[in-house]
Amino acid sequence: MGEWPRRPWGLRLDRRRFLAASAATVLAACTSRNAANERPSTSTIPGRVDGPHLGDDPFGLGVASGDPRADGVTLWTRLAGDDLGPQRIPVAWELATDERFGRVVRHGTIDATADLGHAIHIDLDGLDPGSEFHYRFHTREHTSPTGRTRTAPARHERAPLRFAFASCQEYQEGWYTAYRDAAAGDLDLLVHLGDYIYEHGVHDDGVRRHEGGPVTTLDDYRRRYATYRSDPDLRAAHAACPWVITWDDHEVADNYTGLVAGALADPDPDPLAFARRRTAAYRAWYEHQPVRVAAPTGADLAIHRAVPWGSDVLLLALDTRQYRSEQTCSPIDIGPMCDEMRGGGPTVLGDAQHAWLERELDASAAMWNVLANQVLFAPMTFGPERSVQLDGWDGYPAARRRVTQFLDDHGVRNPVFITGDIHLSAVNDVRADVDDAASRVVATEFVGTSISSGSDAILAGFHDSIVEQNPHLRWIEHDHRGYVVCEAGPDAFTAEYRFVDDARDPESRVRTARRWAIEPGRPVAEA
Ligand code: FE
Numbered sequence: 001m002g003e004w005p006r007r008p009w010g011l012r013l014d015r016r017r018f019l020a021a022s023a024a025t026v027l028a029a030c031t032s033r034n035a036a037n038e039r040p041s042t043s044t045i046p047g048r049v050d051g052p053h054l055g056d057d058p059f060g061l062g063v064a065s066g067d068p069r070a071d072g073v074t075l076w077t078r079l080a081g082d083d084l085g086p087q088r089i090p091v092a093w094e095l096a097t098d099e100r101f102g103r104v105v106r107h108g109t110i111d112a113t114a115d116l117g118h119a120i121h122i123d124l125d126g127l128d129p130g131s132e133f134h135y136r137f138h139t140r141e142h143t144s145p146t147g148r149t150r151t152a153p154a155r156h157e158r159a160p161l162r163f164a165f166a167s168c169q170e171y172q173e174g175w176y177t178a179y180r181d182a183a184a185g186d187l188d189l190l191v192h193l194g195d196y197i198y199e200h201g202v203h204d205d206g207v208r209r210h211e212g213g214p215v216t217t218l219d220d221y222r223r224r225y226a227t228y229r230s231d232p233d234l235r236a237a238h239a240a241c242p243w244v245i246t247w248d249d250h251e252v253a254d255n256y257t258g259l260v261a262g263a264l265a266d267p268d269p270d271p272l273a274f275a276r277r278r279t280a281a282y283r284a285w286y287e288h289q290p291v292r293v294a295a296p297t298g299a300d301l302a303i304h305r306a307v308p309w310g311s312d313v314l315l316l317a318l319d320t321r322q323y324r325s326e327q328t329c330s331p332i333d334i335g336p337m338c339d340e341m342r343g344g345g346p347t348v349l350g351d352a353q354h355a356w357l358e359r360e361l362d363a364s365a366a367m368w369n370v371l372a373n374q375v376l377f378a379p380m381t382f383g384p385e386r387s388v389q390l391d392g393w394d395g396y397p398a399a400r401r402r403v404t405q406f407l408d409d410h411g412v413r414n415p416v417f418i419t420g421d422i423h424l425s426a427v428n429d430v431r432a433d434v435d436d437a438a439s440r441v442v443a444t445e446f447v448g449t450s451i452s453s454g455s456d457a458i459l460a461g462f463h464d465s466i467v468e469q470n471p472h473l474r475w476i477e478h479d480h481r482g483y484v485v486c487e488a489g490p491d492a493f494t495a496e497y498r499f500v501d502d503a504r505d506p507e508s509r510v511r512t513a514r515r516w517a518i519e520p521g522r523p524v525a526e527a
């Protein structure tokens, strides 16, 4: 979501031409996942490791874990510093059941290599389900901060999930006070819905500055992630619990779709340049996130994935950017819907991901099926022309109908959308036919506000019109930054909106503004 008015038409790039170009220019080097390089520890004391002398502490970007499974979890760190150079650096890691590492249950050594920016991903398996662990890393002279993580409950176990969801954390526009609160919140899991970084240049009116102009190269994106991770509250939230992370547009460039750049967001109008840029951005995302996905070997990176949590929850992390077709009818991201959008062509998920989603939902026996979605799913019209955000699902009504009809026809059990992107809080009824107020409600959508990115002045300005035109909208609030804490258990799904009083004040209070609940079998949220 950006400002309007928007750009001229985005640029098209033929996929075949792109693949040919990217094969020649992009990352032909070996990119196998670090875990494959894992070798048995040569030391008897976990944590003792040989390797080069490093003057500076290489663990300034912190530690993280993610994508918990009943028998494992993925651990992450990335070494950083001026003295790393191109060398391989052995890193020892250990996982313990206690914070003091008296009971180490797994340990090993892995090489951090320059081709992955000295990032490390360790995919653990064979662990006990539903258990808490502590982990840390060592180089020859330095030890990382300690992270806390957990495995998911066993597949058939009744175990409620307490998780938070967050999105949109423009570094310059506010402090990460919401993350300080989340880090202390005793969460099982944190779900990030995208806009983890912003690619654009410096804002003069922010509370702090990141370096330089728009980021376009792998080195640029690496530096931008490193700036964001320099924030202690963000690092603390990563160290506090495992995350499940997907992406939105700003991890690459504002409002891109597939291989089509938004022209104003992209300083270089050459379509091949955008393809190279997306490749670099996806790679940097992989390097910096504790995700269990295969390391990118080229332009694409499949990240949609399922995270089951006992018998209560199936979390499905969607990718609404990579496979999306180009916006139709209008070059700008706000405007009225048009007939061309209603045809069967335009897609948000792409056919393969859509089929995957349907298979997962059909096979799911979970009490709650949570769709971790990026852009607004329910309709939201406003103004005299009944404009919508064309970058949301409103710009792809046929693709949306395919989802809602499936939820209805297949009787999917208690679907809940969690959504980011638009820097406001909202709760929506999602109907089987969103254009028919008489059709049944098949899901609730909880839209979470931004961690720090500023409120959208246009949507705030149309507040009365939004409320008047959208009877399925149960609540909307524009003025606060924050995040949402959810609990999904046998009796209810609750969503507690945690608001930061003032995200531009580093010491701001964080409080619960509103708490919503859904009962199983009745997908209508009540405050
Ligand atoms: Fe955003």
Ligand code: CA
Pocket (backbone or CB within 6 Å): 001, 195, 248, 249, 250, 421
């Ligand atoms: Ca966005």
